[in-house]
Amino acid sequence: MKLAGACVIITGGSQGIGLATARAFGRAGARVALAARGAEQLEAAAKSIRERVAECPQVLALPCDVADGEAVRRAFEEVLRAMGRMDVLVNNAGVSLYGEAEATPVDAVRKVMEVNYFGAVNCIAAVLPVMRKQGSGVIVNVASVAALHGVPFLAAYGATKAALVSYSQSLRAELHGSGIDLATVYPGYTETELFSKEEVYGAVHRPAGPYDSPETVAEAIVEAVRRRRTEVVLSRDGRRLALARRLAPWLVEVAMVRLAKALRDGQR
Numbered sequence: 001m002k003l004a005g006a007c008v009i010i011t012g013g014s015q016g017i018g019l020a021t022a023r024a025f026g027r028a029g030a031r032v033a034l035a036a037r038g039a040e041q042l043e044a045a046a047k048s049i050r051e052r053v054a055e056c057p058q059v060l061a062l063p064c065d066v067a068d069g070e071a072v073r074r075a076f077e078e079v080l081r082a083m084g085r086m087d088v089l090v091n092n093a094g095v096s097l098y099g100e101a102e103a104t105p106v107d108a109v110r111k112v113m114e115v116n117y118f119g120a121v122n123c124i125a126a127v128l129p130v131m132r133k134q135g136s137g138v139i140v141n142v143a144s145v146a147a148l149h150g151v152p153f154l155a156a157y158g159a160t161k162a163a164l165v166s167y168s169q170s171l172r173a174e175l176h177g178s179g180i181d182l183a184t185v186y187p188g189y190t191e192t193e194l195f196s197k198e199e200v201y202g203a204v205h206r207p208a209g210p211y212d213s214p215e216t217v218a219e220a221i222v223e224a225v226r227r228r229r230t231e232v233v234l235s236r237d238g239r240r241l242a243l244a245r246r247l248a249p250w251l252v253e254v255a256m257v258r259l260a261k262a263l264r265d266g267q268r
Contacts, residue, residue: 001138001226004029005057007083009076011035011066011123012093014042016192017142020218021090022049026056028222033079035072035123036093039063058083066093066119076126086130088225091120091164092142096194099201101155108199109156116160121167128180135179138225141168142217145188145238149245149252152260153204172230183224186242187217188235203265 008025012018013034022032026049034049036042039061046061060082064075079086094116097108120141131137145151146158147165165184172182191211212235224232233242244252 001228003222003226006030006087007033007079007085008088008090009033009035009079009086009123009127010090010092011064011119014038014045016194017187017190017214017217017221018090018092019045019048020214021092021221022059023053024215024218024222025088026053026059029055029057030088031058031060031083032056033060033062033083035062035064035066035075037063037065066122067114069122069125072119072122072126076123076130080130085134086127086137087134088138088140089123089127090140090142090221091123093119094142094160094194096198097156097201098153098195098198098206099204100153103201104156105201108201109159112156113160113163116157117163117167120164124171131180132178137180138228139171139180139182140221140224141165141182141184142221143168143184143186145186145233145235145241148186148233148238148241150256152256153202153263181228181230183221183229184231185217185221185224186231186233186238187220188212188238190214190217204263205265207259207263 008030010018010022013022014036022034026032034046042061042063046059049056049059062075064071066072095112097112141164143165144161146154147161150158168182168184189211192214220232220234233239
């Protein structure tokens with residue numbers, strides 16, 4: 001896909017993977033529209049692209065909560081007015097939640113689902129009519145390695161991403177022949193600000209790392225769009241998990257039990 005001059009909408013675009021992805025598309029000559037909740041941080045992100053990415057011809061900042069369908073509709077209408085089309089949507093906005101499933105309040109699980117899953121669905125609903133009219137477009141749904149198989153203490157987060165994966169698979173088949181492609185990207189642990197804001201339930205801790213950089217994930221997203229790829233699993237551990245699930249699912253179960261023990265702070 002030719003990216004120069006294309007309109008790329010990126011949710012969660014004010015930091016982390018979203019901002020790195022906006023910069024990567026900008027360096028390829030694309031026009032970028034960043035959507036995120038925090039207006040001040042969002043404008044700072046847009047300004048940084050304008051000042052540091054000379055190849056990017058246009059940057060638009062859209063304060064928007066993706067969990068609010070009406071707010072998404074209004075924001076995306078602004079993109080259409082400013083840029084005239086919608087070529088790529090990167091559904092990256094997300095919130096994290098970490099901890100023991102039985103210690104996690106149901107309302108907290110619902111909150112994560114509203115952003116990570118329904119937020120993506122809201123954005124897809126806003127771009128599809130435009131892409132169908134154009135006869136072209138690419139939707140990128142940023143999932144997680146935790147959607148390949150349930151990971152200890154990521155039950156709620158992984159469930160939101162697994163729901164997004166299933167939705168993506170169904171929608172991809174329905175869009176066949178429309179000129180609209182759909183890619184699902186599965187990052188592993190990535191060094192972003194997401195973890196500093198997450199809620200944690202129970203006496204558990206995250207693996208020590210090393211984690212991938214946001215730039216690594218961003219480049220994979222851009223390449224997925226360029227090459228019209230359907231699924232991209234990132235990180236060495238992610239690819240190992242995908243392979244083990246196919247060849248030795250029992251081994252995955254054993255590994256997850258061991259991981260749960262290693263990440264729990266003290267035994268029950």
